[in-house]
Amino acid sequence: MPFRMSVLLLAVVLVLSCLPGCSNALNPLCGSARPAPLIGSLSPSSMDFAQVQQGAVLTVNGSHFVSSSVVVINGTTLATTVVSGNQLKVTITTSLISAPGTFNVTVNTPSGNTGDLGCSSGGTSGALVLTVT
Helix, strand or coil, X not given: CHHHHHHHHHHHHHHHXXXXXXXXXXXXXXXXXXXXXXEEEEECCEECHHHHHHCEEEEEEEECCCCCCEEEECCEECCCEEEXXXXXXXXXXXXXXXXXXXXXXXXXXXXXXXXXXXXXXXXECCCEEEEEC
């Protein structure tokens, strides 16, 4: 009888942990699922074009960054240094930005290998705007 109870309890836990909308951290079957990145701020959020010509460093602050997270500016993926789970750095040059303007900055994290277990994995953050004058 105790074996049946254990199996039933395990089945209930697994079903509840796989419900849509639940955090991957609660679902032991999500394995390598990665959370979607979130960005909160850019530093600096604006810069002079002269800084871009010299190769300006842009810091992206947020959360849920992993080793495979990359910064994307106006659709172009940049070589990204992952400083921590909360900070990424990229160098902005004239090969990316050839004139002053506004540029959408996002972070993309590729999905992990989750199978079809109701686990979300990776994704693209919302955009913040970098202004170059």
